Amino acid sequence: MLHPTVVKTSVISSGVNVTAFSSNARDFSMKSVFFLFASFVLAPVGYALTDDQQFLEQLRDQSAALLEQSLPPEGFKPPEISTQDKAWIDSVLAKQQQAQQQAADTAKAQTVRESPFIYFVSFSIPEAGLKQMVPEATQLGIPTLINGLIDNDFRKTASAVFALTKDRxxxxxxxxxKTFAQYGITQVPALVVRCEHGFDVMYGNIRLQSAIERIANSGDCHEIARDWLVSRAR
Incomplete structure (x- = not known):
């Protein structure tokens, strides 16, 4: 286990982020939509409503007939989707997923730019440890960064991220x-706290809130850390 240490420096710049995330597979299904007429119950009154009652009876009968016609016969199987239609559906879903990923990329990149905290980890850390570190950072609103892909394989990396987050x-x-290089991070886990005076780095396997408390006591960015702790205590 690495001993927590604070490193002080004074260089601030911006990084470019790419997001690796997991997503659940989406099923595409066709559903029948039935239009039903509402039934009305007329309370007995002191005068005759024969014509209205007959009209409502007719509506009820028509509704029942439409419903019966809409129901598929027993043993009915929907026609198979053609190869061309399936390709079109897959294309639409792929574009939707790409748009969602781009939106997530933008949101996460903005979070890194705006947050005074950045948490650096690596898949060299045992999985049991990462399963605690990554969700903890998310709960505290702290973005978590890794240095690169596992074996330069995006799918393998995405699968590893999914394995870390699926339980919670x-x-x-x-x-x-780039952000690893920007702050000179060569060992993990590491927490960076940024401020106008520069930034502090806390290395070691330590709970994030405890790391922020130590920086609040002795770091160059102690005011940022203290303000964050006060806001958490409210």
Missing amino acids: GEGGVQIDP
């Missing part, structure tokens, strides 16, 4: 080697 259904990491 939250969390994620961003692939951002």
